[in-house]
Amino acid sequence: MPVLPDDRPPTVAVVGFGYVGSCLSAALADRGLDVVGVDTDAELVAELGRGYCRFQESGLSELVLRTMAAGRLRVTTDYAALDDADVVVIAVGTPVRADGSLADEALREVCAELGRRLRPGRLVVLKSTVSPGTTRNLVLPLLEKGGLTGGRDFALAFTPERLAEGAALRELSTFPIVVGGLDEESARTAAEFWQRSLGVATIGLGSLEAAEIVKLADNWWIDLNIALANELAVFCDLFEVDVLDVISAANTIAKGNGQVNILTPGVGVGGSCLTKDPWMVWRAARERGVDIRTAPVAREVNAAMPAHTAGLILRELELLGRHPVGARVAVLGLSFKSGSGDLRATPVLDAVRALTAAGAEVRLYDPLVDREAATALFGSEPERSVADAVRDADCVAVLARHPELEGLDYGALPLAGRALVLDGRDCFSGAEIESVRRAGHVYRGIGRR
Ligand SMILES: NC(=O)c1ccc[n+]([C@@H]2O[C@H](COP(=O)([O-])OP(=O)(O)OC[C@H]3O[C@@H](n4cnc5c(N)ncnc54)[C@H](O)[C@@H]3O)[C@@H](O)[C@H]2O)c1
CATH class of the missing domain: 3.40.50.720 (NAD(P)-binding Rossmann-like Domain)
Known part of the structure; x- marks a missing residue:
């Protein structure tokens, strides 16, 4: 069963280095974790390489660039970065189409890729906002296509991102994090991860859907x-x-x-x-x-x-x-x-x-x-x-x-x-x-x- 390492902080990959992914990555790296951001936007990665962070959020640019300079945060377009992470957090965009349905193309692509790379003993956390049932009915089957079984070989949890723009970094270290797991062990592992990594309280819910x-x-x-x-x-x-x-x-x-x-x-x-x-x-x-x-x-x-x-x-x-x-x-x-x-x-x-x-x-x-x-x-x-x-x-x-x-x-x-x-x-x-x-x-x- 998946277990977070107890002799060192877990290594983290954050897929989707947008507004949410960048805030989260920088906050985790600032607390001493080794973090890699993975994003398909090559221009975003190049900008960061040139020392420019495009997100207009109080304190974010400084924190991203400081943690990158300290070697605790790197950002890449290469999905191979997922291979070595103990924890993978998915924070890609989830817009809705004109009819209100979830435009899940990015989420599907990430899960298919991650499914091919997932190794036993990992924790996968979905943070993107989705309609109820998406983690269980879309994310889980795509991850399991790689041959592993959720709950037995890897932990899967949904923990929504609830921060507000303008106060994101402060809220990341103060807001309680809601956790719903595929099973009890997944929920426990995800809760432990957030408590240890961000030092925040967690609120456990009985299911992914909740x-x-x-x-x-x-x-x-x-x-x-x-x-x-x-x-x-x-x-x-x-x-x-x-x-x-x-x-x-x-x-x-x-x-x-x-x-x-x-x-x-x-x-x-x-x-x-x-x-x-x-x-x-x-x-x-x-x-x-x-x-x-x-x-x-x-x-x-x-x-x-x-x-x-x-x-x-x-x-x-x-x-x-x-x-x-x-x-x-x-x-x-x-x-x-x-x-x-x-x-x-x-x-x-x-x-x-x-x-x-x-x-x-x-x-x-x-x-x-x-x-x-x-x-x-x-x-x-x-x-x-x-x-x-x-x-x-x-x-x-x-x-x-x-x-x-x-x-x-x-x-x-x-x-x-x-x-x-x-x-x-x-x-x-x-x-x-x-x-x-x-x-x-x-x-x-x-x-x-
Ligand atoms: N912005 C907010 O205030 C906020 C707050 C709470 C929750 N959310 C939710 O968090 C999620 C992310 O929101 P955001 O505002 O950060 O979106 P965003 O559009 O700023 O960032 C999404 C990032 O994902 C990247 N991406 C797209 N497809 C990818 C792929 N296949 N692989 C890797 N990266 C890929 C994009 O290039 C982009 O950089 C959404 O579900 C959103 O609803 C956002």
């Missing part, structure tokens, strides 16, 4: 909660009530094991997880003849927020006497989330498209995103500074609030007279709103005025 569903439940809840916050903002607007006042008061009552915890409204939900995982839920139920309604409804509500935000901007500009056609809008923050440079499924794109379609002239700025990627996505090059973006603007729309965009002195910005300042993340403090007003401009948030 652990798979935990990840989906987390993201289903988050998306649904934000949808509630967004509709609450629309509702509060009808009564000219500040939605954040309502949320902070509503959140003071105890419920279940905690408190009511309504999240914050905003321009929309993006990123690679919340935009797809609810569809995975919906599809997995559909395939079994059940219609799950909350997941798609939340998706619909959140997907409508960019257009709602653009409409809000255009209406407020009209109140200021500016016609939408030719109105100059400076969009600050392009990524899907404040504090991150990740452009995947950013809701800002749809907001910009709606503004442009209405005839507005949009200028872009974001200090964190990759300029080339932003230019390709938005179809126009971002400006190089806040000042360039906001020059003569009728509206400044802060749609992702990075640290550099906090506490701007709106009185000192070269705007076109009395302008609209749109807070697309409902993150301006009372003092900031006051400073916008003192400068003679109009403040508007999502459900705030």
